[in-house]
Amino acid sequence: MRIRKGDNVKVTAGKDRGKTGKVMQAFPALGKVVVEGANTLTKHMKVHKQGEKGQKISYNAPFNATNVQLICPKCAQPTRIGMQTLENEGKTKKVRTCRKCKEAIE
Numbered sequence: 825m826r827i828r829k830g831d832n833v834k835v836t837a838g839k840d841r842g843k844t845g846k847v848m849q850a851f852p853a854l855g856k857v858v859v860e861g862a863n864t865l866t867k868h869m870k871v872h873k874q875g876e877k878g879q880k881i882s883y884n885a886p887f888n889a890t891n892v893q894l895i896c897p898k899c900a901q902p903t904r905i906g907m908q909t910l911e912n913e914g915k916t917k918k919v920r921t922c923r924k925c926k927e928a929i930e
């Protein structure tokens with residue numbers, strides 16, 4: 825999975841298609857992400873005590889990372905992510921790159 829927490833992404837599928845937001849949480853093992861303001865679900869809390877009101881809590885549910893595209897911080901366009909290996913003082917480091925402007929994305 826190439827989407828990380830803190831990335832700005834565009835939703836490309838589902839009911840929130842076209843929305844953009846920040847990745848709040850990433851679950852690489854599941855291939856899922858939580859995007860701010862996208863895939864909002866409402867949970868109805870049950871009443872536990874008499875006289876207490878039931879509450880509705882809305883939250884952003886995780887969805888498949890394949891349904892989002894990274895918005896490149898350099899060229900501000902939704903893009904696919906490439907990988908590039910950089911060598912620095914004998915150490916190699918893999919960085920993500922924008923397929924459009926070819927810039928490395930931190």
Ligand SMILES: [Zn+2]
Nearest residue numbers: 896899922925
């Ligand atoms: Zn770019």
